[in-house]
Amino acid sequence: MASKATNHFVMQRLTAMIQVPLVIWLIIAVVGHARDTHAEFLAWVSSPLTAILLVVLILSISYHLRLGLGEVVDDYVHEKKRLKTGQTLVSLYALAVGAVALFSVIAITLIA
Amino acid sequence: MSQSSADTRPRAAASAVRMKRAGRDAPLSPHLSIWRWTPVNTTSILHRATGIANAAGATLLAAWLACGAIGEGAYDVATAILGSPIGLLILFAFTLSVIYHMTNGIRHLIWDSGHMIGKAGRGTSAYAVYGIALVLTILVWIAAFTLAGA
Ligand code: HEM
Numbered sequence: 001m002a003s004k005a006t007n008h009f010v011m012q013r014l015t016a017m018i019q020v021p022l023v024i025w026l027i028i029a030v031v032g033h034a035r036d037t038h039a040e041f042l043a044w045v046s047s048p049l050t051a052i053l054l055v056v057l058i059l060s061i062s063y064h065l066r067l068g069l070g071e072v073v074d075d076y077v078h079e080k081k082r083l084k085t086g087q088t089l090v091s092l093y094a095l096a097v098g099a100v101a102l103f104s105v106i107a108i109t110l111i112a
Numbered sequence: 113m114s115q116s117s118a119d120t121r122p123r124a125a126a127s128a129v130r131m132k133r134a135g136r137d138a139p140l141s142p143h144l145s146i147w148r149w150t151p152v153n154t155t156s157i158l159h160r161a162t163g164i165a166n167a168a169g170a171t172l173l174a175a176w177l178a179c180g181a182i183g184e185g186a187y188d189v190a191t192a193i194l195g196s197p198i199g200l201l202i203l204f205a206f207t208l209s210v211i212y213h214m215t216n217g218i219r220h221l222i223w224d225s226g227h228m229i230g231k232a233g234r235g236t237s238a239y240a241v242y243g244i245a246l247v248l249t250i251l252v253w254i255a256a257f258t259l260a261g262a
Contacts, residue, residue: 013221013224016217016220016221017221019214019217020214020217020218023210023214024214027207027210027211027252031252031255031256031259032259034194034195034256034259034260035259035260038180038183038184038187038188041180041187042180045177045180054177058174061170062170065163065166065167065170068163068167069163069164069167072160072163072164093167097167097170097171097174098174100174100175100177100178101170101173101174101177101178103178103181104174104177104178104180104181105177105181107181108177108180108181111181
């Protein structure tokens, strides 16, 4: 694989490209499901197409936001130790958001 | 597009020359405080600001899905909060944030492919991004309220 910086650049853009159609889909879908009852919500999330699109979007977003927030931390935190801590916090945050969202979709798919 | 609005040269450049003549140190390096804010260079800091806001939005998405997974009680609480005036305002802000970031992100991707990197393209596309983001956000919300009324 190329250098770490190149990998970062490529993945930031790859996730960006994946997200364009998926975010447009999500906005339209959420507008359509804003008034759902709980039963309707479960039926929607657990339909195969919705579930798979959500899973791909969640994975892409959590990677994209880890790289993106990591870059922000890189720019403003200069002390080495603090920078490391900042990067770790960003990674944990991205992991937590991704894990909760992913687990929820899986759980809904299994219970619905 | 006016020429002046695309000019992002440091404001302090001229005064730096003056300071040097007066025997004082020039500023070390370009810094945030000496860039003149223009509609064109503001797209850049807005990309960062909306990226950070989107991260908060992703947290909300995760919370929404989690409430749905937990059960009807949690889901109804989430829906009530999101449907309240403050909830709707927050959702409107996230809509604008994600659509702006996406539109300007596409502009970044076009630049990365080597297109539209001249001064004119940079300026015109900045105004296009503002316009498209605003119009799309308003359309989304018109659609949302139209569907809600139906
Ligand atoms: C919808 C499609 C999206 C596209 C096309 C997109 C595109 C991009 C691009 C190209 C960059 C790099 C900019 C640069 O190198 O200067 C970027 C940065 C970033 N993005 Fe996205 N993005 C999208 C969605 C999101 C989402 C949903 C989030 C958050 C959950 C997000 C968070 C960020 C953050 C935090 C940065 C770093 C900002 C910075 O370094 O200043 N983006 N995005």
